[in-house]
Amino acid sequence: MPQKVRGVVAHKKGEPVSVETIIVPDPGPGEAVVEVQACGVCHTDLHYREGGINDEFPFLLGHEAAGIVEAVGEGVTDVGPGDYVILNWRAVCGQCRACKKGKPWYCFNTHNAAQKMTLEDGTELTPALGIGAFAEKTLVHSGQCTKVNPAARPQAAGLLGCGVMAGLGAAVNTGQVGRGDSIAVIGCGGVGDAAIAGATLAGATTIIAVDMDPKKLEWAKEFGATHTINAREADVVEGIRELTGGHGADVVVDAVGRPETFRQAFDARDLAGTAVLVGVPTPDMTFEVPLIEIFGHGGATKSSWYGDCLPSRDFPALINLYLQGRLPLDKFVSEEIALDAVEEAFHRMERGEVLRSVVVL
Numbered sequence: 001m002p003q004k005v006r007g008v009v010a011h012k013k014g015e016p017v018s019v020e021t022i023i024v025p026d027p028g029p030g031e032a033v034v035e036v037q038a039c040g041v042c043h044t045d046l047h048y049r050e051g052g053i054n055d056e057f058p059f060l061l062g063h064e065a066a067g068i069v070e071a072v073g074e075g076v077t078d079v080g081p082g083d084y085v086i087l088n089w090r091a092v093c094g095q096c097r098a099c100k101k102g103k104p105w106y107c108f109n110t111h112n113a114a115q116k117m118t119l120e121d122g123t124e125l126t127p128a129l130g131i132g133a134f135a136e137k138t139l140v141h142s143g144q145c146t147k148v149n150p151a152a153r154p155q156a157a158g159l160l161g162c163g164v165m166a167g168l169g170a171a172v173n174t175g176q177v178g179r180g181d182s183i184a185v186i187g188c189g190g191v192g193d194a195a196i197a198g199a200t201l202a203g204a205t206t207i208i209a210v211d212m213d214p215k216k217l218e219w220a221k222e223f224g225a226t227h228t229i230n231a232r233e234a235d236v237v238e239g240i241r242e243l244t245g246g247h248g249a250d251v252v253v254d255a256v257g258r259p260e261t262f263r264q265a266f267d268a269r270d271l272a273g274t275a276v277l278v279g280v281p282t283p284d285m286t287f288e289v290p291l292i293e294i295f296g297h298g299g300a301t302k303s304s305w306y307g308d309c310l311p312s313r314d315f316p317a318l319i320n321l322y323l324q325g326r327l328p329l330d331k332f333v334s335e336e337i338a339l340d341a342v343e344e345a346f347h348r349m350e351r352g353e354v355l356r357s358v359v360v361l
C-alpha cells in the first residue's frame, strides 16, 4: 500500500518551502523505501529552491541522509529491511562506458527509483538528487542505500551522504592531496571544512582556509586548517602564495563555485598544481582565461562530482574513522531541527550561522 508521509516541498522558484503530505509508493523492482532518521541541509537544496539546478518543480528536497530500510522491491538482495544505511546520490550502474573502463566513480548512468513520489493530488515530485529525504520516508533505488555500522548516530552519518563526502573527496580523491602537500580551500562551509578534514587525514602539512566570514575561519581551524585568509580583507591569491613559499598550493579546492573563486583557485596553485571545482556554479556563469595561462600553468583543473567517491568503498571506511575518533563528523552538526524548520535553516545558512542544520525525524 502506498504510504502517506510528511515531506518538505519547494513549489516554485524562490518561494519558501513547505511541509506537505507525500505519497510514497511501495518499492518496485530494484527499489527500496527508507525510513529517514536524519537529513542535513546542504547548499544544493537551496540551489534547487532558487531554480539554480533545473526547472523541474515541485522538488522534494533533502539528500544528505541516514535511515533504516523499511522494505525492498523484487530482486533486491544487497540490502533488506532493518539495514542501517546512508543514502547516496550516485548509485553506479556497472554497465556504462565509465563503469566498464574501471572508473565507476564517474558512472554516466547512475540509478534512481523508477517510480515517482507524488503530492496527494497526484502531482509528481522531483526528489533532490534523486533522494528527497526531508521526509519521514523516501523511495530510492536500492543501490542508493549503503550499509554502514549502526553505531554511528544518524545525525553525523547522514552528512557523508553529500557535503562531507563531496568536500573530503574533492581534496583526497579528486585533488589527490597527500602527505606533506599544501592545500587551500576557498569557502569553508560544510563542504569546504570537509575538504580541510580530508586534507588533515591525508597528512597535508599546510592547510589554508579561505572565507569571507571570520567565524567560518575559526571553525575551519577545528577541522585542521593551519592558516586562514579572510577574503574580504586580503588578496586571496597573494595570501596563498605567501603561505606557500611564494609558489602557490599543490591543490586548491573551490568550495564556493563562482567565477571569481574559481579564478582564485586557478591562479593560487603552484605550477603543475591542481584546481578542483566542487562548488556548483549556476548555468549563467562563465569562466574565461587566456589559453596561454592554461598551458603555462600546467597541472590540472578538475571538477569533483560527489568527491569522486564510491559509496560502497568510502562510506563504511569513513564511518569507521568517525567511530575511531579520527573524522570529526559531529563538529559539522551545528543544530538539530524539525522538518518544518528547513526554510529557517536556509536563512541561517545564508547568514553564515551554521555549518549544517540537521533535520531529525
Ligand SMILES: NC(=O)c1ccc[n+]([C@@H]2O[C@H](COP(=O)([O-])OP(=O)(O)OC[C@H]3O[C@@H](n4cnc5c(N)ncnc54)[C@H](O)[C@@H]3O)[C@@H](O)[C@H]2O)c1
Binding pocket: 042, 043, 044, 047, 162, 163, 166, 186, 187, 188, 189, 190, 191, 192, 210, 211, 212, 213, 216, 231, 255, 256, 257, 261, 277, 278, 279, 280, 281, 304, 305, 306, 307, 349, 352, 354, 355
Ligand atoms: N560537487 C558536489 O558533488 C557537491 C556536493 C555538495 C555540495 N556542493 C556545493 O558546494 C558548495 C558549498 O556547499 P556548502 O553546503 O558548504 O555551502 P555553505 O553555504 O555552507 O558554505 C559556503 C561558504 O562559502 C563562503 N563564501 C561564499 N562566497 C565566498 C567567496 N567569494 N570567497 C570565500 N568564501 C566565500 C561562505 O561564507 C560559506 O562559508 C555549494 O555550491 C554546493 O552546491 C557540491
Ligand SMILES: [Zn+2]
Binding pocket: 092, 093, 094, 095, 096, 097, 098, 099, 100, 104, 107, 108, 109, 110
Ligand atoms: Zn555506470
Ligand SMILES: [Zn+2]
Binding pocket: 042, 043, 044, 045, 063, 064, 162, 163
Ligand atoms: Zn548536497
